[in-house]
Amino acid sequence: MEYAELVGVYDRLADTDSNHEKRDILAETFAEAGELLPIVVKLVRGRLFAAHQREELGVSSSLTLEAISKSTGVAESDLRDQWRETGDLGDVAAWAVDNQTQQTLFSDSLTVERVHDVLREITTFEGDGSQQRRIGEIAGLLADADPNEARYIVRTALGHMRVGIGEGTIRDAIAVAFLDGSDEAIDAVERAYQVTNDYRVVARTARDEGRSGLADLDIELFRPVQVMLAEKGESLDGALADAVADGEAICEVKYDGARVQIHKDGEEIRLFTRRLEDITEQFPDVVAAVRAGVTAESAILDGELVGYTPETVESDARRPVPFQRFSQRIKREDGVEAMAREVPVVVHLFDCLYDGETLIETPFRTRMERLDGSFEDVSVAPDELRAGLEHSRTVQAAVEVGEEAETVEPPEAVTKLYQDALDAGHEGLMIKNPAATYQPGTRVGRMLKIKPTMEPLDLVVSRAIYSEGRRSDWLGRLYLACYDESADEFREVGRLSTGYTDEELDDLTDRLEELIVSQDGRAVELRPEVVLEVEYEEIQESEEYDSGYALRFPRFLRRRETLDPDDADTLDRVERLYDEQ
Ligand code: AMP
Numbered sequence: 250m251e252y253a254e255l256v257g258v259y260d261r262l263a264d265t266d267s268n269h270e271k272r273d274i275l276a277e278t279f280a281e282a283g284e285l286l287p288i289v290v291k292l293v294r295g296r297l298f299a300a301h302q303r304e305e306l307g308v309s310s311s312l313t314l315e316a317i318s319k320s321t322g323v324a325e326s327d328l329r330d331q332w333r334e335t336g337d338l339g340d341v342a343a344w345a346v347d348n349q350t351q352q353t354l355f356s357d358s359l360t361v362e363r364v365h366d367v368l369r370e371i372t373t374f375e376g377d378g379s380q381q382r383r384i385g386e387i388a389g390l391l392a393d394a395d396p397n398e399a400r401y402i403v404r405t406a407l408g409h410m411r412v413g414i415g416e417g418t419i420r421d422a423i424a425v426a427f428l429d430g431s432d433e434a435i436d437a438v439e440r441a442y443q444v445t446n447d448y449r450v451v452a453r454t455a456r457d458e459g460r461s462g463l464a465d466l467d468i469e470l471f472r473p474v475q476v477m478l479a480e481k482g483e484s485l486d487g488a489l490a491d492a493v494a495d496g497e498a499i500c501e502v503k504y505d506g507a508r509v510q511i512h513k514d515g516e517e518i519r520l521f522t523r524r525l526e527d528i529t530e531q532f533p534d535v536v537a538a539v540r541a542g543v544t545a546e547s548a549i550l551d552g553e554l555v556g557y558t559p560e561t562v563e564s565d566a567r568r569p570v571p572f573q574r575f576s577q578r579i580k581r582e583d584g585v586e587a588m589a590r591e592v593p594v595v596v597h598l599f600d601c602l603y604d605g606e607t608l609i610e611t612p613f614r615t616r617m618e619r620l621d622g623s624f625e626d627v628s629v630a631p632d633e634l635r636a637g638l639e640h641s642r643t644v645q646a647a648v649e650v651g652e653e654a655e656t657v658e659p660p661e662a663v664t665k666l667y668q669d670a671l672d673a674g675h676e677g678l679m680i681k682n683p684a685a686t687y688q689p690g691t692r693v694g695r696m697l698k699i700k701p702t703m704e705p706l707d708l709v710v711s712r713a714i715y716s717e718g719r720r721s722d723w724l725g726r727l728y729l730a731c732y733d734e735s736a737d738e739f740r741e742v743g744r745l746s747t748g749y750t751d752e753e754l755d756d757l758t759d760r761l762e763e764l765i766v767s768q769d770g771r772a773v774e775l776r777p778e779v780v781l782e783v784e785y786e787e788i789q790e791s792e793e794y795d796s797g798y799a800l801r802f803p804r805f806l807r808r809r810e811t812l813d814p815d816d817a818d819t820l821d822r823v824e825r826l827y828d829e830q
Contacts, residue, residue, distance in 0.1 A: 250285050252359035255292065256397050262293075262412040271414060275422035276430075279452060286456065287449035288365050294419065295410035297369050308371070308387070308406045310338060310765055312380060316387035317342050317403070322351035336767035336774055337411065339404040343396035356393040364390060368406060409766075409776060415737040419448055427455040434460065441466045443475055443689035444609070446525065467607050470514045470547060473521040474602060474609075475690030477551075481704065481822070482680060482697035483829075485659050485667065492697055493648045494684035499613065500663050501679045502642040502670040503698055504597050505572055506555035507579060507811055511539055511596075514547040522579070523811050531581055534589045535596060538627045538636040545623035551600035553641070556592040562629050562637075567595070569674045573807060586634060595629055595637035599679075602687055613695070614683040617643075642666065645683075667699070676700055704826075705784040706731070706800070706818045707809050709739050713761055715771040720751070723758045729803065730777060731796060733820040739777045740796035740820055748783070748805030757808065780812040781805060788827040798823050 258278050262271050275293060282289040291297060314332070318325045323345045331341045357363075367390055371383045387406060391399050404410050420438050421430075428434035441451045441463040454462045468474050482488030492498045508523035518536050520529045529536060535554065543550070556575030557567045569575075570592055581588045601620035602609055608616050621640065629637030646660045659667075667678050677700035685695035708729035716725030726746045730739035749757065757779070764776040783803045791799035809816075 250361045252364050256401050259412050271418050272421045276425040279426040290448050290452045295405045316384045317345050320388035320391035321345040321349035339400040342403040343400040346396040346399040423452050423455050437463045444468045471512050473525040476523050478692040479696045479698040482699045488680040488697040489648050492680045492682040494682050498648050499681040499683050500644045503676045503679045504553040504555045505676040506553045509554045511550040534634045534636040538638040542627035542638040543624045545604045548623050549603035552596045552598035554594050556594050562593045590631050593631040597641040599641040609687040612684045705782050707780050709777045709814045709817045710779045711777050723754045724761050731820050731823050732817045741794040742796045742798050743800035743803050745803045777814050780809040782807050782809050
């Protein structure tokens with residue numbers, strides 16, 4: 250397939266605001282893609298890998314500028330001027346190809362396969378000279394590209410297509426292209442995606458095997474499943490009323506660590522985060538605990554990894570370390586073992602998705618029993634590099650919902666669990682519906698979280714400004730945005746400039762500078778990727794920001810590295826909090 254054809258599709262997608270039209274354009278493209286279907290499904294969103302394949306393209310803005318300059322002969326300073334004006338490196342590439350000073354003598358035509366293969370290949374470059382090789386490969390593609398092709402090659406390399414396609418549109422397009430496009434067909438595609446996490450597999454199966462093929466897709470060991478998410482309960486009694494089934498709700502301690510999905514098959518064990526990153530290498534102590542404690546031959550277990558202070562971890566009064574400290578274990582690549590002794594962890598297991606048989610359609614009550622049947626407790630032993638393994642602290646509460654009000658009096662055992670959880674330094678409670686199935690990737694009333702104070706918000710950094718004076722090298726003034734689900738866009742809700750230490754700000758600046766899309770003086774536009782947790786005094790209505798709201802006195806609490814931008818708090822939630830003040 251000629252790359253120009255795909256570029257034509259991008260243009261048509263960018264030209265319409267209608268989700269319906271976008272869906273139909275995609276459906277037509279998928280239907281005609283033939284054997285290239287898996288590649289096209291990924292490329293329309295500018296993704297080159299499945300969600301759990303976390304290869305990094307390693308392409309930064311400055312590398313892209315060098316590649317454009319190399320292939321077109323246009324000076325980098327001119328490219329930067331252009332970038333400042335347009336704010337998009339794709340447009341800069343198109344402009345540069347149009348105005349190039351060096352003509353290529355003969356050019357090969359660009360195919361979709363070639364663009365895809367080259368961009369995938371550059372992820373494998375390592376070590377000395379890998380940057381130069383990346384630049385060379387991208388420049389090679391640009392040398393054979395017309396302006397419009399250049400635009401999309403660069404956008405794909407940077408992972409930002411600007412054609413307004415969300416996951417929902419891909420899902421609907423698959424249902425229209427290969428099934429009958431009905432609500433049931435969409436549900437079938439959605440479910441298949443939740444268990445496989447890979448639209449390439451879903452699209453191919455829908456086309457070749459229809460709806461029954463999709464229904465046969467199942468979770469597989471070592472292919473991480475999207476985790477089920479929690480909703481915020483507004484109060485303990487309300488959450489109990491929402492989660493009750495047959496007069497019972499299950500209440501658990503909500504720990505503040507990192508979600509871990511454990512896959513085990515015989516001797517092989519792998520650990521994945523909530524974002525489906527593989528963290529097996531960082532946690533040899535957890536692998537040892539799983540080996541010692543998980544008795545099921547094969548299993549997928551869900552739990553929370555929590556770091557405790559080494560002095561207290563072996564006692565009954567363990568104290569969790571601050572999340573910042575624990576998160577160093579996730580990032581650590583060298584000295585993993587020393588770090589494991591400094592921050593010993595316990596895995597608090599709370600769900601079982603597979604124990605030789607898929608359990609995601611099975612009620613939670615049964616899954617809990619299957620969980621208990623698939624492992625034995627392991628006590629933590631930092632000296633032996635072994636983590637702890639235990640069931641999360643749980644109370645099964647009998648709950649009577651009154652005839653009139655949808656609220657209940659929390660049983661004493663529940664209020665005690667809540668108090669104990671807070672006293673022990675944990676976050677609060679999880680209230681779970683015992684009859685609920687495991688719904689990968691969704692946040693529906695099957696588990697509700699309860700925390701004590703007015704909740705901080707998780708917000709995405711959309712723009713930033715360098716500070717003045719002593720901190721002038723740092724991006725100290727950050728615009729924060731919430732996620733508008735209906736438009737699949739981020740809407741700003743305020744500007745943050747306090748609460749961080751110098752060290753935190755330094756780290757944050759390093760990360761944000763990688764995401765700069767354009768710069769105007771001291772102000773930069775950013776790819777919306779970094780999520781921060783912030784507290785604030787109140788929410789006001791405001792015309793200053795496009796959300797219509799502004800946070801009063803926002804303060805930085807921490808970076809939420811385990812969250813994707815679309816896990817950020819939503820505009821709906823900001824509105825609800827505003828109404829409730
Ligand atoms: P939040 O990240 O605030 O949306 O809260 C949901 C997260 O709480 C889950 O993704 C888990 O990582 C974590 N968590 C801690 N304890 C539990 C528990 N007992 N059950 C389920 N999730 C828990």
